Each structure stands twice: as C-alpha cells, then as structure tokens.
Amino acid sequence: MTEVAERVLVAFAGEGAGEGPLSWGQQDIWRAMVRQQSWIPNGAWGPLPDGTTLEDVQERLQYLMSRFPTARTRLRFAGSGSPVQVVAAEGRVGLDVFDTGPGDDPAELAERLRLKLQHDPYDFERDWPIRMAVVRHRGELTHLVVVMCHLVTDGFGAGVLLEELDKRPDTPVPDLQPLRQAAWQASASGQRQHAMTLRHWDAILREMPLRRYPPSRAPQSPRHWRGEFQSPALSTALRTITARTGIPAAPVLLAVFAIALARVTGSDAPVVVRPMVNNRFRPGLDRVVCMLAQYGLCRLDVAGATFAEAFERARRSAMSTYKHAYYDPAALDDLLERATAERPGLQLPCYFNDRRDDAALAGAPLKDLDDAEPGTFTWTTRQDVPFEPLIVHIDELPGATQAIVFCDTHVIAPDDAEALLRGLETVALQAARNPQAAAVNSSHVML
DSSP: OOOOSEEEEEEEEOSOOEEEEOOHHHHHHHHHHHHHTSOOOEEEEEEOOTTOOHHHHHHHHHHHHHHOGGGGEEEEOOTTSOOEEEEOSEEEEEEEEEEOOTTOOHHHHHHHHHHHHHHSOOOTTTSOSEEEEEEEETTEEEEEEEEEOTTTOOHHHHHHHHHHHHHOOOSOOOSOOHHHHHHHHTSHHHHHHHHHHHHHHHHHHHHSOSOOSOOOSOOOSSOEEEEEEEEHHHHHHHHHHHHHHOOOHHHHHHHHHHHHHHHHHTOOSOEEEEEEEOOTTSTTOTTOOSOOOEEOOEEEOOTTOBHHHHHHHHHHHHHHHHHTOOOOHHHHHHHHHHHHHHSTTOOOOEEEEEOOOHHHHHTSOOOOGGGOOOOEEEEEEEESSOOOSEEEEEEEETTEEEEEEEEETTTSOHHHHHHHHHHHHHHHHHHHHOTTSBSSOGGGSOO
C-alpha cells in the first residue's frame, strides 16, 4: 500500500488573480471532461539529479504555481450554466514524499504514484490542479511525479511550461491568459471570428456523408476500448514522404489518416475528420500556458486521387481547417444538434490529434524503407467509462511513431479500429514508394 511519509505545504503567490467565464479552450476541455466523466489528468515521472533536496523540489513547485495563472485556477459552479474560473493570488499546495519499502524499485514506485495521483478523486472547486510527489529511496530523493488537470494546459502549452520550469525566466507571462482570452472572445472581434467558423462548419455538415463508419459487427462489454500501435516503418515512411514532397509533416499525416479511414469505411465519399488545432499561430498566444487547442473540421476528397494529389489537397485543406478551429463550443454544439436534426442519421467524424513536434521531425535522418520494422498493435484498456466514439492520438517515440485509438465498440468494431491504425503504416509505405499510385481504388470500396 502506498502511503504518504511526509507532506510539505508550499506557499505561492502570483499575478493575474480574478474570476470570470471560461475561455473557449477551457470550455472545450470542460465539455470533454463531462462527456468522459473524468478530469482528464496528464501525468509523468522522471529521475531527479543526484543530491536533489526537498527544498529544491519545493522551489520548483513554488515557481510553477506562482508563474502560471492556470496552475492557480479552480472552478466555481453557479447556477446551471458553464462554471466560472477563479484564479487565486496566493495559496499553499501540498508536496508529498513517499518512501520505498523493502525491495521496492524507486522507478516502479514512481509509476504507481502517477497512477494513484491520476485516479484519486479530484474536486474542481477545492483542489489545486497540480499534484506533485517525490520518491525517497534510502534517504535520497530519486524521482519526481507530476500530475496536472487538463484545464491547466494542452500539450503545446506543456512544452512551454517544462521549458520555463527548467530555465526559470523572470520575464512577465503573456498578457492573453484565459481571463483576457474570454474577454476578447466576447468582444465584437471575437464574435466575428466565431461566426466565420460556424459558417465553415455549417457548409461541411450540410454536404458530408451521413455515416462515416461501417456498422459495428462486434459490440463489446466493456464497451469502450483503448489500443496502441507502435511502428518504426510508419515513422520512416512519413519522414520519407515529407522529405520528398516538401509538404509539412502535419498535412502529410492528415492525408495518410484520411486515406486509411476511407479504406476502412469502404466509401469513396469525401473523408471528414476533426483534427486538433493548437491555435498558437494566433497573435499573442504562442507562449501561453493554457488549454487553447480545439478540434477543427476538415473535408478531404481522396477518392480518385494519387497519393501526391492527396498530400497537396491536405496541405490546402489544413490551412482552412486551422483558420476555423477557434470557436465557442456551446454555440458549436447547438449547430451540431441542428445539423443532426435536419439530417437524421448524420454521424459526426472522428477526432484526430497529431501531437508530434514538426521541428524535431524535420531534422531527423532518413532511413531505408526496406529496413524499417513493421508495427505492433495491442489493446490496453477495456472500460465502461466512455471515451469519444473514435479518437486517434499520434506521438513520435524514439525510433517509432505511436498511434493510440480510443473507440466505442458499439460504433466501430475493434477489428476496424485496429485496421485503421495498421492502415496508417500500409498507406504511408505505399505512398513513400510510389507517390503517383492511386490512394483509394475499387478494391478499397464496398460494393
């Protein structure tokens, strides 16, 4: 059993205190939390340098809490509307120390602590959104564990957080923190942006195919499954395509995903996907540690196209998708509800989240396609707590690309979800070897 050996209360104080409506990015992730019945925590652990003291870790936690307003943000629930964000000016947060037991491996204890901190109940009104713990082994601190609520930041903001936590700059944080974002979003300029986005979505929703997936042949219990596909061959093929075409890594992968999805669904209709857009190209938002990313809506016609043509179409479509991925989630939900009422049977598209670092990918050396090892797939989780109907996350690991699928087996069969991830590798290899070949042909289409 894992028990706290020591708890230290760390005092902090920072700028930006106040309360107000959630920003669009915060509203988006809050709605996902409600749907998924989870505070969607992100957790990680790692070794500490030799000689690290408890005071060193306290200082790190104090800096994190003091510098970033979202680390000091809790929610207040008033009435039946959206919760209000409350940014504290100061407070104290717990830092827990856990001692290894006889025969314990410190790294294994760190992983158990990550799981514990993620699974422990979370109170949005009373708990701070950062949980930090350290492992102490034979009197020495060996590992640090950090878990944060997804309301603190998205993956791109987490990169900024970690960089600044390492360098400890004392420069002011960007002005456009979530409270300021929410104020702009309610302004005339913000509402023009939102109205433009709704027009983009409405046009696609009116013309997209009603059903995206073939009927599930194997609904399961537990209903919601998670699987992982790790592929050196996919990584090599994607880098090869990017190097040969000059098209950035993100639209290349988007096209590969759209082609794989078209093949699994067996349809020559245009593919519609909801790609995650980081929104950090917008003025003043590139260095903000907050939940800013939102899912866009992208339509890609890959039937009858060569791989090379599909990549170029994805590049053009991605630009429009990025432009129209900044919106009020409540109003968008109203639009989606109207669209499904007007078009009974309309099945909303899958979510696609490319979390790779384009800059790191661009500098990686190319390998021979024939030497690349094929990927391996594993189902890792089966549960009744819901995921989205279908969502795929893409990460770059050392020597491999990883695709993680979350699916509702009553919507898409497990075999089809696995085929989708394996199809990424197949499509990428085919495209890398012969970019002028047909991306989707009659053998992929249901008759």
